[in-house]
Amino acid sequence: MEFAEKTLRQEYKFRGKIMCARVDDVELPNGNPAYREVCEHVGGVGVLPIDKDGNVILVRQFRYPFREVIYEIPAGKMDHGPEDAADCGLRELKEETGYTAGKLIPLGCMYPSPGFLTEITYLYAALDLTAGESAPDEDEFVERVVLPFTELERMIEADEVRDGKTITAAFRARLKGLV
Amino acid sequence: MEFAEKTLRQEYKFRGKIMCARVDDVELPNGNPAYREVCEHVGGVGVLPIDKDGNVILVRQFRYPFREVIYEIPAGKMDHGPEDAADCGLRELKEETGYTAGKLIPLGCMYPSPGFLTEITYLYAALDLTAGESAPDEDEFVERVVLPFTELERMIEADEVRDGKTITAAFRARLKGLV
Numbered sequence: 037m038e039f040a041e042k043t044l045r046q047e048y049k050f051r052g053k054i055m056c057a058r059v060d061d062v063e064l065p066n067g068n069p070a071y072r073e074v075c076e077h078v079g080g081v082g083v084l085p086i087d088k089d090g091n092v093i094l095v096r097q098f099r100y101p102f103r104e105v106i107y108e109i110p111a112g113k114m115d116h117g118p119e120d121a122a123d124c125g126l127r128e129l130k131e132e133t134g135y136t137a138g139k140l141i142p143l144g145c146m147y148p149s150p151g152f153l154t155e156i157t158y159l160y161a162a163l164d165l166t167a168g169e170s171a172p173d174e175d176e177f178v179e180r181v182v183l184p185f186t187e188l189e190r191m192i193e194a195d196e197v198r199d200g201k202t203i204t205a206a207f208r209a210r211l212k213g214l215v
Numbered sequence: 216m217e218f219a220e221k222t223l224r225q226e227y228k229f230r231g232k233i234m235c236a237r238v239d240d241v242e243l244p245n246g247n248p249a250y251r252e253v254c255e256h257v258g259g260v261g262v263l264p265i266d267k268d269g270n271v272i273l274v275r276q277f278r279y280p281f282r283e284v285i286y287e288i289p290a291g292k293m294d295h296g297p298e299d300a301a302d303c304g305l306r307e308l309k310e311e312t313g314y315t316a317g318k319l320i321p322l323g324c325m326y327p328s329p330g331f332l333t334e335i336t337y338l339y340a341a342l343d344l345t346a347g348e349s350a351p352d353e354d355e356f357v358e359r360v361v362l363p364f365t366e367l368e369r370m371i372e373a374d375e376v377r378d379g380k381t382i383t384a385a386f387r388a389r390l391k392g393l394v
Contacts, residue, residue: 038284040282041277041279049229049231052252053250055236055252055331057234057236065356072279074280075332097218098218101329101332102326102329105218111330113330144374145377146382147377147379148327149332149379150280151278152233152256152280153254153332154280155328177218177244192390193387198326198329199325199326200325200327200380200383203325203379203386206386207386208372211368
């Protein structure tokens with residue numbers, strides 16, 4: 037492959053439950069040696085639920101790395117073993133918002149930070165929604181928020197929504213004419 | 216703060232040049248203990264250059280975590296010390312594409328993966344462009360690509376562009392009427 041870098045040596049510096057830190061020695065296309073830090077991550081799924089009135093369902097939750105409560109689409113890590121991304125998305129949608137979906141439309145993938153992170157986020161739009169009781173586990177604190185898609189767009193433009201997967205799902209839903 | 220988690224203990228497992236791996240013990244809002252893995256990252260800047268004809272300038276480069284050549288906006292890490300994000304953006308734009316910009320318009324921030332990663336990506340649109348020679352350093356392999364904004368939208372919709380910062384910058388430029 038053009039520009040490809042050859043791995044000479046890999047060393048794991050930390051192996052956690054959701055991420056691993058790795059340092060690699062590589063050979064560049066020009067033959068020079070280089071050093072790469074890589075964060076391996078289990079990957080995740082995000083679901084943009086759109087109801088028949090053109091509202092979207094988001095969740096507000098405290099995100100520890102930023103010590104902030106932020107808006108995001110319902111999402112989860114693929115940490116229950118090798119499960120199908122769509123199944124994971126439907127499970128997280130139900131747990132976090134109580135909604136079930138009659139139809140799931142793929143919205144492609146997002147690479148959050150391709151320079152150093154292996155994480156891939158699989159995205160879907162969820163349609164034909166039925167509301168129900170949410171069932172977060174005891175230690176999960178999420179609040180469901182229903183708002184018009186146009187309001188989500190306003191919040192993205194105003195830098196009030198900053199989450200990469202939420203913005204990517206909203207843009208692709210717009211481009212595909214789902215809203 | 217509502218939902219806030221209290222840090223009881225932090226331990227660094229790896230300290231690298233661009234990232235650190237940390238594990239924390241926290242106390243949840245309900246008093247229960249929990250464990251958090253956090254990846255600290257130096258942060259970065261991405262710049263969407265838009266010329267007077269409505270074309271955008273992207274770069275193609277090999278991204279080691281995926282072993283793929285992908286399309287992205289010009290971008291860089293804030294790894295030269297505490298520099299201003301706008302200065303970092305202009306420097307990376309020049310190095311990777313050769314363009315200089317007469318005007319930089321803030322496009323807010325993006326959180327690539329707020330569940331575990333502290334990285335923040337600062338985004339700008341670059342206007343009033345002047346083309347010039349790119350000056351990547353010897354070990355940087357990037358290829359400049361000029362294409363209509365509508366083609367970038369097509370590629371985002373078709374899942375051919377997957378980079379979170381590129382999609383976020385494009386959506387905000389569209390919402391702000393810059394294209």
